[in-house]
Amino acid sequence: MKDVAVIGVGCTTFGEKWNHSFRDLFIEAGALALEDANLSGEQIDALFVGNMSAGRFIEQEHIGALIADYAGLATKHIPSTRVEAACASGGLAFRQAITAVASGMSTIVVAAGVEKMTDITPGQTVDTLASAADREWEGFMGATFPGLYAMIAHDYMHRYPLTREQLAQVAVKNHFNGARNPIAQFQQEISIETVLSSSLVADPLRLFDCSPITDGAAAVILAPLEIAKQFTDTPIKVLASAQASDTIALHDRRDISTLDATVEAGKRAFHQAGLTHRDIDLVEVHDCFTIGEICAIEDLGFCTKGEAGQLTEDGVTALHGDLPVNTSGGLKACGHPVGATGIKQIYEVVLQLRGEAGKRQIEAERGMTHNVGGTGATVVIHILGAC
Amino acid sequence: MKDVAVIGVGCTTFGEKWNHSFRDLFIEAGALALEDANLSGEQIDALFVGNMSAGRFIEQEHIGALIADYAGLATKHIPSTRVEAACASGGLAFRQAITAVASGMSTIVVAAGVEKMTDITPGQTVDTLASAADREWEGFMGATFPGLYAMIAHDYMHRYPLTREQLAQVAVKNHFNGARNPIAQFQQEISIETVLSSSLVADPLRLFDCSPITDGAAAVILAPLEIAKQFTDTPIKVLASAQASDTIALHDRRDISTLDATVEAGKRAFHQAGLTHRDIDLVEVHDCFTIGEICAIEDLGFCTKGEAGQLTEDGVTALHGDLPVNTSGGLKACGHPVGATGIKQIYEVVLQLRGEAGKRQIEAERGMTHNVGGTGATVVIHILGAC
Numbered sequence: 107m108k109d110v111a112v113i114g115v116g117c118t119t120f121g122e123k124w125n126h127s128f129r130d131l132f133i134e135a136g137a138l139a140l141e142d143a144n145l146s147g148e149q150i151d152a153l154f155v156g157n158m159s160a161g162r163f164i165e166q167e168h169i170g171a172l173i174a175d176y177a178g179l180a181t182k183h184i185p186s187t188r189v190e191a192a193c194a195s196g197g198l199a200f201r202q203a204i205t206a207v208a209s210g211m212s213t214i215v216v217a218a219g220v221e222k223m224t225d226i227t228p229g230q231t232v233d234t235l236a237s238a239a240d241r242e243w244e245g246f247m248g249a250t251f252p253g254l255y256a257m258i259a260h261d262y263m264h265r266y267p268l269t270r271e272q273l274a275q276v277a278v279k280n281h282f283n284g285a286r287n288p289i290a291q292f293q294q295e296i297s298i299e300t301v302l303s304s305s306l307v308a309d310p311l312r313l314f315d316c317s318p319i320t321d322g323a324a325a326v327i328l329a330p331l332e333i334a335k336q337f338t339d340t341p342i343k344v345l346a347s348a349q350a351s352d353t354i355a356l357h358d359r360r361d362i363s364t365l366d367a368t369v370e371a372g373k374r375a376f377h378q379a380g381l382t383h384r385d386i387d388l389v390e391v392h393d394c395f396t397i398g399e400i401c402a403i404e405d406l407g408f409c410t411k412g413e414a415g416q417l418t419e420d421g422v423t424a425l426h427g428d429l430p431v432n433t434s435g436g437l438k439a440c441g442h443p444v445g446a447t448g449i450k451q452i453y454e455v456v457l458q459l460r461g462e463a464g465k466r467q468i469e470a471e472r473g474m475t476h477n478v479g480g481t482g483a484t485v486v487i488h489i490l491g492a493c
Numbered sequence: 494m495k496d497v498a499v500i501g502v503g504c505t506t507f508g509e510k511w512n513h514s515f516r517d518l519f520i521e522a523g524a525l526a527l528e529d530a531n532l533s534g535e536q537i538d539a540l541f542v543g544n545m546s547a548g549r550f551i552e553q554e555h556i557g558a559l560i561a562d563y564a565g566l567a568t569k570h571i572p573s574t575r576v577e578a579a580c581a582s583g584g585l586a587f588r589q590a591i592t593a594v595a596s597g598m599s600t601i602v603v604a605a606g607v608e609k610m611t612d613i614t615p616g617q618t619v620d621t622l623a624s625a626a627d628r629e630w631e632g633f634m635g636a637t638f639p640g641l642y643a644m645i646a647h648d649y650m651h652r653y654p655l656t657r658e659q660l661a662q663v664a665v666k667n668h669f670n671g672a673r674n675p676i677a678q679f680q681q682e683i684s685i686e687t688v689l690s691s692s693l694v695a696d697p698l699r700l701f702d703c704s705p706i707t708d709g710a711a712a713v714i715l716a717p718l719e720i721a722k723q724f725t726d727t728p729i730k731v732l733a734s735a736q737a738s739d740t741i742a743l744h745d746r747r748d749i750s751t752l753d754a755t756v757e758a759g760k761r762a763f764h765q766a767g768l769t770h771r772d773i774d775l776v777e778v779h780d781c782f783t784i785g786e787i788c789a790i791e792d793l794g795f796c797t798k799g800e801a802g803q804l805t806e807d808g809v810t811a812l813h814g815d816l817p818v819n820t821s822g823g824l825k826a827c828g829h830p831v832g833a834t835g836i837k838q839i840y841e842v843v844l845q846l847r848g849e850a851g852k853r854q855i856e857a858e859r860g861m862t863h864n865v866g867g868t869g870a871t872v873v874i875h876i877l878g879a880c
Contacts, residue, residue: 168579171870185736209596349572483558
């Protein structure tokens with residue numbers, strides 16, 4: 107297997123982008139990534155795209171071909187493949203692209219993620235998102251994602267020390283970071299009081315505990331490490347790629363407030379990279395809800411179960427803390443266009459490792475991404491390192 | 494890259510399976526494949542599943558995790574990935590599985606395909622299928638797949654010699670084969686008169702020119718060739734895997750009755766395998782409509798453009814002709830559960846190469862599969878050979 111590097115990245119701004127179609131979004135992200143890698147479209151050998159539910163959001167399937175076509179690559183007849191694992195679709199697209207390059211099957215490969223979520227009503231969007239859970243045993247019973255993550259939060263708070271204020275601090279921190287990220291959907295700092303006084307969505311989760319509904323796209327370009335310097339002075343090496351699954355329904359889990367797929371994929375990633383937790387300088391975790399970030403930090407092994415609330419309160423996960431978590435603003439403040447999120451995480455870590463993260467720049471040589479589908483039925487983890 | 498072999502196959506019967514859910518279907522196909530390979534589920538390292546639109550057919554996304562879970566593999570936390578390219582989803586799942594094994598990333602890998610199409614109304618099904626075409630420029634303008642393939646047929650018949658009777662003969666031949674296939678949706682032989690007197694769907698295509706709406710699932714198991722004999726006496730070697738894309742909208746093509754993605758993927762596959770057309774003993778082509786089979790035979794290079802009608806009339810593509818096409822009955826008579834079709838094609842070629850095709854058995858050492866998404870925006874081709 108060849109070593110693989112990221113040689114270019116691009117991302118649209120995230121938000122309710124009424125004036126941009128699905129097609130506009132991925133073309134913009136792809137063009138930015140090509141420009142960043144000093145490449146023309148003609149040099150692309152293959153394309154993988156993560157998308158959760160264009161079938162329901164915009165009544166369009168066959169997304170791989172659509173993207174190759176609208177990117178102007180149809181006449182070259184390149185292979186273009188959509189992968190889907192709900193909100194982990196982007197991370198999986200990145201993983202397939204790594205495999206294609208590492209195996210020698212392709213040389214220059216684009217991994218993209220895109221979602222256009224605001225063309226249907228909010229109610230339809232919530233129901234579409236519920237199709238990431240077990241439709242027969244959860245969705246048809248009325249469970250939505252805020253409800254499912256609220257159950258995780260209740261179970262967690264019953265068993266471990268976590269105050270309502272500590273949970274709110276996750277959102278406060280991520281909004282602080284988002285306010286320093288020009289692509290973020292929310293550019294405002296908030297206080298704990300903002301979170302605690304916001305509308306109750308599903309007890310104990312309030313509006314500001316929840317990631318928003320977002321339109322956006324992100325793209326990254328991969329190449330064999332051995333030729334990466336032909337395209338960029340700052341290639342970023344892929345140190346590990348790990349994927350794990352779990353039961354799709356939350357109630358079937360061994361423990362509903364520990365995501366075993368995160369635990370397992372995390373172990374595999376550290377093993378593959380030959381690294382320990384101390385070697386990781388930043389982590390982008392899947393904070394679709396604030397409780398998601400608390401669980402992720404623990405399930406990845408950065409602290410023991412029950413400690414992440416205190417860690418957050420103490421500022422360890424803050425922008426200039428010992429372990430910065432979600433410097434992009436996370437799903438919470440940067441936004442969560444579901445199929446694009448996994449690629450945006452890669453985008454953020456690459457910017458940080460290159461020293462191009464502007465007002466939110468930290469010192470970092472190695473970063474991790476943690477992308478979750480559903481309530482943890484799919485988890486994809488990557489570790490990237492500066493060369 | 495390691496050589497890869499198919500070590501087990503399984504397929505449900507195809508049809509309107511009112512008493513079987515989506516979950517039932519893939520469990521049945523997977524269990525049959527495991528039994529065929531003398532494997533237990535515990536030995537599976539990774540899973541790829543092709544599915545076009547469970548989001549719209551059964552309101553369920555996150556199909557990879559769902560399948561791993563209901564197959565009893567959740568506790569092993571194996572990677573499970575859904576790929577989608579409309580009706581070519583199955584072929585792409587097979588291709589991803591090949592890459593996973595060939596690269597050394599995984600050892601024993603399942604490639605499955607599944608679609609449950611009859612849980613919604615026929616009108617909704619037709620509209621869901623239209624999401625494989627360009628929604629903005631085709632679907633929203635009222636174009637459905639019978640309409641799009643009718644345009645291909647009109648263009649073809651205007652430019653090349655093809656009689657209405659020759660076109661009907663494609664369906665007659667495929668029903669003859671389907672009548673010898675115990676999994677086929679249609680087990681009845683038909684005559685040219687049956688086709689010509691059936692309802693007009695989209696001129697010149699009549700009801701019996703069209704593949705049906707079908708529920709079904711198929712699964713195959715792959716392993717490195719070097720260990721394949723541990724599981725089966727008759728491993729089938731993967732000789733080539735090729736994929737190509739084209740414009741998603743038919744009207745944007747250079748030539749609407751030549752599928753350039755078929756031409757291109759076909760060339761790549763023959764090149765990869767180091768074989769010529771004479772080396773291929775049977776082909777499963779994507780006959781979603783009778784005209785699709787005519788174009789496929791020519792675009793794959795088995796004859797020159799305009800000859801396939803006469804070839805069909807002469808019986809060359811018949812079960813015991815010089816080049817048997819669609820011995821399974823094809824999409825036309827075996828049925829077309831869209832995400833499963835690409836895997837069913839592999840299933841059929843494997844049975845033929847093993848000598849296990851019963852009443853439709855032919856003499857064959859090498860077979861090809863040709864799986865199309867949309868009107869040819871994605872094409873996936875595989876060549877398999879007996880060891």
